[in-house]
Each structure stands twice: as structure tokens, then as C-alpha cells.
Amino acid sequence: xxxxxxxxxxxxxxxTLRSLCGALFALFAATTAFSAIAxxxxxxxxxxxxxxxxxxxxxxxxxxxxxxxxMAVSSEFxxxxxxxxxxxxxxxxxxxxxxxxxxxxxxxxxxxxTSLAALFVARAGLGEAASGLSAGEQxxxxxxxxxxxxxxxxxxxxxxxLLRSGVATLSILIPFLLVVSFVVGDVAGGxxxxxxxxxxxxxxxxxHDGTLGPxxxxxxxxxxxxxxxxxxxxxxxxxxx
Numbered sequence: 001x002x003x004x005x006x007x008x009x010x011x012x013x014x015x016t017l018r019s020l021c022g023a024l025f026a027l028f029a030a031t032t033a034f035s036a037i038a039x040x041x042x043x044x045x046x047x048x049x050x051x052x053x054x055x056x057x058x059x060x061x062x063x064x065x066x067x068x069x070x071m072a073v074s075s076e077f078x079x080x081x082x083x084x085x086x087x088x089x090x091x092x093x094x095x096x097x098x099x100x101x102x103x104x105x106x107x108x109x110x111x112x113x114t115s116l117a118a119l120f121v122a123r124a125g126l127g128e129a130a131s132g133l134s135a136g137e138q139x140x141x142x143x144x145x146x147x148x149x150x151x152x153x154x155x156x157x158x159x160x161x162l163l164r165s166g167v168a169t170l171s172i173l174i175p176f177l178l179v180v181s182f183v184v185g186d187v188a189g190g191x192x193x194x195x196x197x198x199x200x201x202x203x204x205x206x207x208h209d210g211t212l213g214p215x216x217x218x219x220x221x222x223x224x225x226x227x228x229x230x231x232x233x234x235x236x237x238x239x240x241x
Contacts, residue, residue: 006089011102019071024106031058034056036122050130058145063177069103071160074165093236145203151200154229162232164235164239196224200221202218
């Protein structure tokens with residue numbers, strides 16, 4: 001079977017599962033809402049960064065992106081779904097690549113739309129505080145935010161394929177993103193610049209004093225994602241369905 005029909009079948013799974021559509025909607029709603037709240041917050045802090053403030057809703061919103069990626073893969077491990085998928089597509093590598101593409105494309109589209117909406121609603125609240133942002137900085141923030149959310153969804157997908165459990169994946173990633181990364185960051189200093197979330201979030205800032213620049217940070221997150229996907233691909237190829 002060629003790649004296009006496999007991709008189409010995987011896209012149908014994504015489109016018809018309400019939980020996955022709900023996760024994408026939650027990504028948009030949560031990110032936009034938190035950015036809108038941030039947009040009306042106090043701006044007297046001398047370290048205030050208007051671009052990060054406008055896109056800060058992506059930090060809580062990424063939980064929905066992670067959930068989308070994890071559930072899209074873990075659904076295959078319920079009720080013999082993976083056995084049916086591999087019966088239709090015996091080439092496991094081709095099936096896994098199609099699954100990842102079916103995750104990445106909607107995640108990227110929704111991520112870009114979400115980051116643009118978040119920037120728009122936050123700027124309305126920030127007013128003059130955001131007037132210094134250039135068109136290039138805003139474009140970089142929107143595109144970078146969309147890519148970052150997509151990478152986090154794929155990172156979760158790779159871990160779900162390795163662990164064969166959405167619950168286990170979310171039990172690792174959500175505490176890490178909400179708690180561990182910040183706790184370790186306060187203790188370890190610059191080492192945490194290379195954690196997948198903190199590295200990728202550099203692109204959300206107008207200016208950043210850390211080790212990594214915006215695109216270098218996204219590259220670090222991409223390396224973490226590639227490692228997770230490689231581990232997931234190994235699991236799909238080597239372990240029984």
C-alpha cells in the first residue's frame with residue numbers, strides 16, 4: 001500500500017475521534033483565554049516582555065497539545081486497534097510515519113491559528129505596552145509558537161508509542177511541564193535551558209538572555225522530539241502488536 005491511502009486512513013481516525021477534536025479545541029480555547037488574561041495584567045515589571053506576555057497562554061495550552069499527541073497514539077493500543085491497523089498496513093514504519101503526519105499537520109494548523117488569535121487578543125489588552133513589537137518579532141513568535149506546540153504533541157506521541165499508554169505518558173509529561181521543569185530550573189540554573197519545554201519557549205520572547213536563541217531553542221526541542229519518536233518507532237517495529 002502506498003503512503004497516501006495510509007495517511008488518509010490515519011487522518012480519518014483523528015477526525016472522527018471526539019476526544020482528539022476536543023483536545024485541539026482545548027488547545028485553542030485555553031491558550032487564547034490565558035493570553036487574554038495576561039494581556040490585562042500589570043505591565044510595570046522592568047523585565048516585562050510584551051511578546052511573551054501575549055503568547056504566554058501557550059504554556060498552559062501545551063498540556064492540550066501533549067494530550068492530543070498522546071491520545072492519538074495510545075488509542076491504537078485499546079481493543080486490538082494496533083493489530084487491525086497493522087493487518088491493513090503490514091509495513092510498520094510506513095504506518096507509524098502516517099500516524100505522525102496525521103498528528104503533526106492538524107497540530108501545526110491549530111497551533112498557528114491559536115498563536116495568532118492569542119497574540120491578537122493579548123495585544124488588545126496590552127495596548128501601548130505592545131506598541132514596540134515589530135512585525136518580524138510578532139511573525140516569529142506566532143510561527144515559533146505553532147511549531148513549538150506541534151513538537152510537544154509529537155514528543156508525547158513518541159513517548160506514547162514507547163510506553164503503549166496514554167495515561168503513563170501524561171503522568172510523566174504533565175508533572176514535568178507544570179512542576180519539575182520550574183523546580184529544577186530554580187536549582188540547576190543554565191542546565192535547564194536545554195530541557196525540551198524551556199528551550200522551545202525561548203521563541204516566545206522578544207528578547208532572551210539565556211544560552212539559546214529562538215530558533216536554536218526550537219532545534220533543541222526538535223532533538224528531544226526526534227529522540228522520543230525514534231524510541232517510539234523502535235517499539236512499534238520490535239514489539240508484538
